[in-house]
Amino acid sequence: GAVVSQHPSWVICKSGTSVKIECRSLDFQATTMFWYRQFPKQSLMLMATSNEGSKATYEQGVEKDKFLINHASLTLSTLTVTSAHPEDSSFYICSAGTGVYEQYFGPGTRLTVT
Amino acid sequence: GNSVTQMEGPVTLSEEAFLTINCTYTATGYPSLFWYVQYPGEGLQLLLKATKADDKGSNKGFEATYRKETTSFHLEKGSVQVSDSAVYFCALSSHEAAGNKLTFGGGTRVLVKP
Numbered sequence: 530g531a532v533v534s535q536h537p538s539w540v541i542c543k544s545g546t547s548v549k550i551e552c553r554s555l556d557f558q559a560t561t562m563f564w565y566r567q568f569p570k571q572s573l574m575l576m577a578t579s580n581e582g583s584k585a586t587y588e589q590g591v592e593k594d595k596f597l598i599n600h601a602s603l604t605l606s607t608l609t610v611t612s613a614h615p616e617d618s619s620f621y622i623c624s625a626g627t628g629v630y631e632q633y634f635g636p637g638t639r640l641t642v643t
Numbered sequence: 644g645n646s647v648t649q650m651e652g653p654v655t656l657s658e659e660a661f662l663t664i665n666c667t668y669t670a671t672g673y674p675s676l677f678w679y680v681q682y683p684g685e686g687l688q689l690l691l692k693a694t695k696a697d698d699k700g701s702n703k704g705f706e707a708t709y710r711k712e713t714t715s716f717h718l719e720k721g722s723v724q725v726s727d728s729a730v731y732f733c734a735l736s737s738h739e740a741a742g743n744k745l746t747f748g749g750g751t752r753v754l755v756k757p
Contacts, residue, residue, distance in 0.1 A: 533686075561743060572732065572749045573687075622686060626743045634679075636686035 552623030559625030
């Protein structure tokens with residue numbers, strides 16, 4: 530149980546285009562979903578927290594107009610990287626929160642912007 | 644603010660060796676503590692957790708004890724296997740942090756050689 534999927538697992542896009550990443554909780558309902566960014570050989574950096582039906586809360590330094598988060602239902606959240614640039618290339622990971630202090634992580638999406 | 648510090652890797656061990664990964668934290672209140680593991684090419688998985696002082700989390704032969712007096716949550720395993728090769732992340736979730744946000748340490752890469 531508690532499986533989180535992400536799609537796509539790997540995406541290459543051209544500079545200036547937008548990319549959408551989906552995060553789904555497959556067998557449970559998630560009241561809260563989180564989006565992280567992980568640079569090579571580094572830790573996870575929380576980008577934003579989203580609750581179903583409300584606007585996402587972004588961490589300091591994260592551009593909300595560039596990283597659009599939509600949490601349409603209790604099982605789906607999307608992250609759209611708008612006008613992507615090479616510096617946005619990274620590994621993006623989502624997680625879904627249930628109950629108290631537990632999060633289940635998706636396998637991640639590797640974004641490469643050329 | 645909250646922070647987690649863990650020993651830098653990589654840690655290279657032989658099979659059946661003893662593994663310790665140090666983790667210390669700074670947090671307000673009484674956080675819950677976690678160890679997550681990331682196997683090559685996969686997402687993070689919860690390895691074990693402890694939610695109050697002196698609790699011991701254990702799973703798959705790994706153990707960690709919540710030490711409030713030393714603000715530590717060191718991970719140990721008595722006899723590692725090649726399959727334990729992964730990156731290990733120490734994390735905390737503060738009772739006072741909105742939305743169950745996790746704060747991660749930098750991660751420790753462990754390589755177990757046969």
